[in-house]
Amino acid sequence: MANITCSGSIALDTTRTPFKTVENVLGGAASYFSLSARFFADVHIASVVGDDFPQEYWELLETRGVDLEGVQKKPGKTFHYDCSYSFDMYQRFTNKTDLNLLGVYEPWVPEKSRSNEFVYLATMPPAKQREILRQHTGSKFSMMDTIEFYIRGEYNDLLQTIKLVDCVVLNDAEARMLGEDPNLVKCGKKISKLGPGIVIIKKGEHGSLLFFDKHVVPFPAFPLENVVDPNGAGDSFAGGFLGSLAKQGATKPTLENLKKAMAYANVMGSIVVGDYSVNPLVSSKIEDIERIYNDYVSLLKV
Amino acid sequence: MANITCSGSIALDTTRTPFKTVENVLGGAASYFSLSARFFADVHIASVVGDDFPQEYWELLETRGVDLEGVQKKPGKTFHYDCSYSFDMYQRFTNKTDLNLLGVYEPWVPEKSRSNEFVYLATMPPAKQREILRQHTGSKFSMMDTIEFYIRGEYNDLLQTIKLVDCVVLNDAEARMLGEDPNLVKCGKKISKLGPGIVIIKKGEHGSLLFFDKHVVPFPAFPLENVVDPNGAGDSFAGGFLGSLAKQGATKPTLENLKKAMAYANVMGSIVVGDYSVNPLVSSKIEDIERIYNDYVSLLKV
16 A cells, blocks of 8 residues: 655544534544545654543554654643534534644654655645655655635745745635636636646535646535534545545556545545534545445446 | 427627727527527527617528527517626626516517427516417427526416426526525435426536436546636537437437537537627537547547
């Protein structure tokens, strides 16, 4: 199996939906990404947690085959994210972001992970993303995410990181901010000119756009009737994407490799929102994923 | 060639975009629909225009093979629609809707058109839509559109029309209003329970959803970099859809028939926004359409 390093947050989430509130559940980009990508590849996390991090969650990740050697356990508190969803589940409001130990995280990749061919840099200060990348002397394909906070506040630093990666994944609002245009096709092309040969714009329920070479390929989202908890959809999407590329051994992906990976990304993003926290990723089996993948591909076939 | 009747408005449009204003150009649902569907079938319009309607537009439609015997020419003014678009072209503001003769339109289908197998009922008061349908003694497949105005103001009357048709096409806001739910998948299913076995929800730049039998099939929109005039996109979409069904002779369409029709719908909707008024539909050739159709289908193929 191919190896992926994922650097990013492991969090304790409080999620308030119109139907239920769950407190201190397992969250964070690295948790979602790794529990999604583990169906396709071996995943190593580089992150930090505090001494309040439940042993139960540590074991949940480890027993699903996620390598935690790069997760620093420090005295103090784990990153905590508290948000609410609107009645229709389409809008998220952040109530509180306590970075805690994540705010002073010093990127470190264990020796054995430095030759991992695939690297996912979840949202983090751009300089720290570069440090993770620098330590990966053996990496062949890197992919990054970012958020409005860094596009606005650390723009020049962010451009340095974007220049180094093979793929950038963003949501529509972030893409418009970075691309400085209301039209997403124009934004995707502009972002690609900053360096990465592959750009992915996620539009939530409206699907996603893949930019590669001269191609702009639209993917619809799986039509969902019941969305329970949208948290982590983007990182599970990224996990399906990079996991599939890794499984295909595609360090220099073709359009065909990328389309397959985008289809898996859409599948993983649609699975995770069906229940709270990482639960759907934990309870799914690879057979379920393959079945949904086949359904998705056949839906698209005209 | 199969025959389609399209009842609906023929309009003179004033369209104000951030780049240009065009005045008294050819518009209206029936104009867009017929100039789109004519690539696939013979189209007869049932509508009304005033004595101010330019002969040039009459000839434009006729020389493109659109049958105008059912278009009543009356003393008075043609329907006039005036709108503005936001800077990003994503929002439309109606400045003025002068129904003029359309407000007193009395549905009439010429004898020769009453056996047309396919009928498109563009937006109109629901009772008038039923009257058009009633006169079509030979029709085998009918499709209707409506707007928030009738969902809000003539709800019970609208339900009577919806019950009679085989297919309803709506945009997302209309579907949410009629389905009374923020979730479009739930709305589509609820609308289908009102009678029509086929429901199509249009999401503009975000594509469309097809509901048929137990299937919910998502279609992405063609990614467009240059949107010049979004007017008529929905009716050109409907023209591509029903035109393709007619060409396939699918009065009782299968999922395969419908998917093909949806792909042509997306193609025609994407073509028309590339220039003002009906110009792109007039200047396109069937070879262009087939080429874009093949591109679209191959984009979707994973």
